[in-house]
Amino acid sequence: MNVFITRVIPEAGLKLLKDAGFTVKQWTEKRKLSTEELIEECKWADALLSAGQQLNREFLEASAHLKVIALNSVGYDNVDIETATRLKIPVGNTPGVLSGATADTAFLLMMSAARNAFFMHKTIISGDWDFFEPTANLGKELTGGTLGIFGLGKIGVEMAKRCKGAFGMKVIYHNRNRNEDAEKELGATYVSFEELLKQSDVISVHTALTPETEGKFNAEAFRQMKSSAIFVNTARGKIHNEEDLISALNEKLIWGAGLDVTNPEPMKPGNPLLTMPHVAVLPHIGSATETTRDAMSKLAAENIIAGLKGERLPFPVNPEIYS
Ligand SMILES: NC(=O)c1ccc[n+]([C@@H]2O[C@H](COP(=O)([O-])OP(=O)(O)OC[C@H]3O[C@@H](n4cnc5c(N)ncnc54)[C@H](O)[C@@H]3O)[C@@H](O)[C@H]2O)c1
Numbered sequence: 385m386n387v388f389i390t391r392v393i394p395e396a397g398l399k400l401l402k403d404a405g406f407t408v409k410q411w412t413e414k415r416k417l418s419t420e421e422l423i424e425e426c427k428w429a430d431a432l433l434s435a436g437q438q439l440n441r442e443f444l445e446a447s448a449h450l451k452v453i454a455l456n457s458v459g460y461d462n463v464d465i466e467t468a469t470r471l472k473i474p475v476g477n478t479p480g481v482l483s484g485a486t487a488d489t490a491f492l493l494m495m496s497a498a499r500n501a502f503f504m505h506k507t508i509i510s511g512d513w514d515f516f517e518p519t520a521n522l523g524k525e526l527t528g529g530t531l532g533i534f535g536l537g538k539i540g541v542e543m544a545k546r547c548k549g550a551f552g553m554k555v556i557y558h559n560r561n562r563n564e565d566a567e568k569e570l571g572a573t574y575v576s577f578e579e580l581l582k583q584s585d586v587i588s589v590h591t592a593l594t595p596e597t598e599g600k601f602n603a604e605a606f607r608q609m610k611s612s613a614i615f616v617n618t619a620r621g622k623i624h625n626e627e628d629l630i631s632a633l634n635e636k637l638i639w640g641a642g643l644d645v646t647n648p649e650p651m652k653p654g655n656p657l658l659t660m661p662h663v664a665v666l667p668h669i670g671s672a673t674e675t676t677r678d679a680m681s682k683l684a685a686e687n688i689i690a691g692l693k694g695e696r697l698p699f700p701v702n703p704e705i706y707s
């Protein structure tokens with residue numbers, strides 16, 4: 385059985401595949417494959433382990449022989465799941481193992497925006513660190529503030545735990561469904577989207593990118609937020625409208641922002657968000673720790689192994705193919 389992998393993955397996952405007796409080919413060029421290249425590579429493969437590739441209808445229809453597709457991510461917005469399901473190709477993802485690391489990144493971005501860390505760092509590089517000014521460079525304290533989580537799933541819960549533990553923040557959330565476990569564990573309160581915008585000192589986005597969440601944080605949403613609020617997005621860049629976010633920051637409708645995800649990715653080096661005060665931007669490194677990336681590669685390998693054995697994937701995103 386042959387497995388094509390669209391990126392070099394950690395040895396931990398690779399070893400599982402090799403120990404299972406599969407022949408593995410990794411794409412080592414530091415660029416994404418075009419759809420045509422991916423179709424060509426997958427002609428040889430029985431399974432695909434995909435990291436960061438767009439798997440569209442054209443690719444899936446040309447690769448309907450694949451017995452399994454394993455994503456090296458929890459997000460699957462870059463896959464045409466409807467087509468994969470129609471073609472009966474099981475698709476697996478990597479939930480849970482990256483929740484802590486990604487919440488750490490959200491926390492880092494929240495703190496960086498609150499204390500203007502990225503902007504102040506640049507003043508050292510430019511030689512503008514001169515003297516201690518008691519009235520300058522003032523940030524925000526978060527103790528006792530309100531954290532608003534948009535999408536209280538696995539990562540959202542981890543972010544809420546960190547903010548409650550560190551700063552005693554009150555947790556409110558808006559979700560597709562109530563999360564009663566989190567309500568009990570964290571004392572989190574369910575609110576409407578409008579109340580989330582109005583009451584939060586920090587809003588942290590943790591939903592999947594879907595037609596309902598795309599562009600959800602737009603001019604209208606930023607207008608309803610507190611002028612002292614910080615907006616954090618570690619989910620997907622398309623959930624906020626970048627132009628509207630820049631305007632909201634320039635017009636001081638909100639205080640700051642922390643982004644691990646942008647639209648497009650990579651963000652262009654001249655983007656105004658990179659030099660604005662109270663803004664912190666990272667290049668989609670939410671899950672990027674050794675421990676977490678090892679664990680993700682193992683889950684992806686487990687999905688491949690199950691799929692190639694004809695078994696149900698341990699982490700399927702289209703479980704309906706089994707019914
Ligand atoms: N920056 C990164 O590196 C990184 C890492 C991991 C995950 N992510 C992103 O984070 C997302 C969340 O991951 P997770 O593991 O917490 O997923 P999850 O499924 O556990 O949580 C997502 C939550 O969002 C809710 N939701 C979905 N649609 C909604 C809507 N329209 N309105 C309100 N709530 C809605 C769901 O009910 C769920 O509770 C992923 O889909 C991925 O896009 C980013």
Ligand SMILES: O=C(O)[C@H](O)CO
Nearest residue numbers: 456457458459482671
């Ligand atoms: O969804 C995820 O797991 C991360 O964003 C990596 O793509």
